[in-house]
Amino acid sequence: MVKNTIETSKGLSGMLRMFKATMTEKLGLQPTHRIAFVGCSGTCVPFIELFAYTIRETMPGMILIPDGIIDDARGIWYVSGLGMQIGGNVDPHGADFVVVLGGISMPSCSLGIEGTNKVIKEVLKPGGKVIGVCFMDMFAKAGWEGKVPFDLVINANIDTVTLDKVE
Numbered sequence: 001m002v003k004n005t006i007e008t009s010k011g012l013s014g015m016l017r018m019f020k021a022t023m024t025e026k027l028g029l030q031p032t033h034r035i036a037f038v039g040c041s042g043t044c045v046p047f048i049e050l051f052a053y054t055i056r057e058t059m060p061g062m063i064l065i066p067d068g069i070i071d072d073a074r075g076i077w078y079v080s081g082l083g084m085q086i087g088g089n090v091d092p093h094g095a096d097f098v099v100v101l102g103g104i105s106m107p108s109c110s111l112g113i114e115g116t117n118k119v120i121k122e123v124l125k126p127g128g129k130v131i132g133v134c135f136m137d138m139f140a141k142a143g144w145e146g147k148v149p150f151d152l153v154i155n156a157n158i159d160t161v162t163l164d165k166v167e
Contacts, residue, residue: 003145006152012050015156019133020054022152027097027129034061036073036092036123038116039101040109041066047101049084051133052076056084063092068104068111068119092123100150102134105142113147120149 009018023029035055037048045064052062062076064086073092079085098120104111111119120130132139132153139145139153 003153012156015133015154016050016054018154019051022131022154023055023097024058026152027131029055029058029060029097031059033096034063034092034094035097035099036063036065036095037076037099037101038065038068038104038119040103040106044101044103045086047103047133048076048099049086051099052084053078060096063090063095065092065119065123067109068115070119070122094125095123096125096128097131098124098128099131099133100148102132102136102138105134105138105144113144116144116148 007018009015023035037051039045039048045066048064056078064074064076066072066074070092073090074086075088075090076084076086100116100120103109104116124130129151130149132144132148132150134153135156135158137155137157139148139150139155145153
């Protein structure tokens with residue numbers, strides 16, 4: 001497998017801008033499209049809401065598939081003054097894009113490569129695209145590259161986290 005870097009940026013805001021540009025400019029996101037986000041319940045959800053917020057003007061149909069459980073797929077929509085909200089059950093089938101969050105590749109999530117590929121195969125329409133979004137090379141470290149059919153992967157590295165006492 002060969003990786004070719006297309007673009008670089010810095011920080012979470014850079015990652016969010018890159019996601020928006022990738023979806024709208026590079027992949028041609030339209031209001032008629034559907035996006036299924038696959039991530040761990042709890043930890044991936046706030047990030048999914050952030051990514052969804054960046055493309056809210058395009059108004060695609062957005063869906064969360066928590067922990068890859070298709071029967072628990074939830075709608076994601078914009079609420080003015082609040083941001084993105086996750087609500088009732090929806091049918092995730094026929095997605096134009098599946099966005100897989102890196103948390104799903106961590107050992108604490110039981111979905112695994114085979115389960116993720118099954119979800120992708122079941123919900124992605126023919127010709128659809130699979131986008132991976134992760135931190136700290138999670139997909140590479142978990143051995144998912146070349147085993148999950150990613151078309152593109154957005155990866156962010158966290159350099160340093162500090163806790164300072166202010167006196």
